[in-house]
Amino acid sequence: MTAPLSLLALNHYLLVSGVLFVIGLIGFLTRRNLIIMFLCTELMFQAAAIAMIAFGAYHGNAQGQVFLIFILTIAAAEAALALALVVALYRRRATLDAESWSELQG
């Protein structure tokens, strides 16, 4: 393990993480394409992962990295599942527009 991260370096990492998260959030809220929306959620996911690693490095322990491994594993499985869902939805309506799935309105 290398030397612990300085506070200044941590702030830089966190800034990247935050920017990545906000980009993902804005993309999720504004875009209607299901695949794009899904990619945006992945973006937010990775933002959290970066923050996790940065903190792990700052505190000088391996817990952040362990978490990351888990998150990546689950993200891989989840990506397969979510893309399968998107395919299924597409087959139903022949469109990827999220607006076309609004039956649950009260």
Place this chain on the structure above:
Amino acid sequence: MMSLLAQFDLTPMLSLASEETATRAIGSWAGWIPLFPLIAAIACGVLAYRPSGAKSKRAGLICIIGLGLAFVVSILLALNIGHGQGHVTLFEWIRTDHLKADFAFFLDPLTSIMLIVVTGIGTLVAVYASEYMWGDRGYARFFAFVSLFIVAMTCLVLADNLILMYLGWEGVGLCSYLLIGFYYEKPAAVAAAKKAFIVNRIGDLGFALGIMLTYLQFGSVEFAVIFKQIEAWQASGAEISTAVQTIPFLLMLGAFGKSAQLPLYVWLPDAMEGPTPVSALIHAATMVTAGVYLIARMLPLFLLSPYALPTVAWVGCITALFSATIGMAQYDIKRIFAYSTVSQLGYMFMGLGVLSSVGGTFHLFTHAFFKAALFLGSGAVMHGFAGQLDLRKLSGLWRVPGWQIVTASMFVACLALAGFPLTAGFFSKDMILAQAFVTPGPGFEAIGWIGLITAGMTAYYTFRVFFRVFMGPVSFKPGDDHHGAHDDHHFHPHAPGPAINFVLIVLGLGAIFAGWLGVGGASHGWFGGMVHASSANYEAVHETTHEAGFFSNPHQWMMLASSIIGILGIAIAAYLHLLNRPAAERWRQAILPVARLAEHKWCVDEGYDLLIRRPLRAVGHICYALGDTLIINGLVALAGWIPRLIGAAVRPLQNGRLQGYGLGMAGGAAMLLIIVWWML
């Protein structure tokens, strides 16, 4: 003859044992009186539950043995108790800090007389029913109910406190309900059973309130404590509070319900839907006299109010006259005797009311014999003629082979009911009527005159039945139960068997000789002695009754007057219904409106329907519309409506758009973040 009768005064013979030992000896037996019938009831009930036992002849035998043993114990008790008193505690029942009501028995001569009537008539009716009910698919059930009835009735009679008495009181009411509705597939029987139960509820409410008020005023429901307190009040001449004076009126209401007096008599005539042995046992001889017994037992309490006993007397008197008028116009034999029962119960209340407690209870005693005989005799007719009870369709039965014993016992019982000289009803009725002329009270003399007129009417309607059904030319039509041959010529009435005949002979003898127990001596012989030794004693009665001279002794001239009136009634009946039957129809036509009204029971049932049932139904409908539909349903609807309203307000948030949810989530998280930031 009087000297001969005086020998009936058995009291010296009976009180052989000293009172102490007698009391102790009685203690061990009295518990058996309700216990034997209880065992019989359980055994019959078990039989009734098994398909093989429902029609088993064993049920009748078990019931007869159970009631017979209870009768034997009752006789022994009566012989032992003499003029003493006893007290037996079977077990502790209700014990709180203030209220004590044990399952205990209060034994005095009045108790023992009632027990003899209840168990004696009960046994005879069981013997009769073992033949009468034979073949019915509810044979075992019938005897289970009858035994249970005797259990409840003996508890009522033996109780040493008002609560145990109430238990028996409700128990006999239940058995009455079960037995009136015995043929539960017949709508009329079910309706009659319900009517009896509901009308009795009104009276029982009064009784229950009376018990509660007694407890509040006396601090106890035990007879011994109550009587002692009353004695103390009388000795000190204390003012009797209004609350205490109210008690007899409440108890009276219960008595009028159970004993079918105005205005609660309407259930008794309908109760004839039950099997005839039940009509004889419960609705003529025993249960309906419970009200009379209640007042006789609580007589010291009734004497506390100056208005209580006159009210009893007047209600009894009016009931006697009123139901006699209905009885004169009916055609159904059992119904005539039902109205006659109401009328005779009126006499008993009249007797108690005019302070002839001996007369009232004695009439209860003699009435039990001859009215049971009349009912069982008409039951035999009903049984033999396929349910025929219309006196216009039966005639000359005494000439039909096999019906002589029925005819003879009916004749004797009719004589007793009509008050023919030297029969049972003669002595007891005269005792009551004579006392009405002696006791000073509000209109008691008028009561005596009305009683005399009613006696004539009683003689008329009784012999109307007898002359129509048993005398005259032979002719009969079978009733509705006759399904065999299609034309009436092939109908053969089947004469009663040995069991029915035996019971009728015993009761017929009772109808003649039971009256002699009350003959002779200053205190009306053996019977009077017994009653005077009980709580129904009223000493002052005899101060004015024994002056010299014929007309100043009401008991003597009353015997003459009522004999004449009774024979007159019989003679009118003989003319109209035996010698010149068409004349009866002409007379009916002459007073058709009145006759019609009397046939329709003066429209009392319709009146109650109009004045009580319909208004109550209307109130019920209003309560349903206001209370149930509006308030209760409204509250329930409100409870559902409020969440629905909230839902309607919040529902637009759920717009079904993925981005919308995402925005909400992000916004919420941001809000949370800002709050946390701000708080730190």
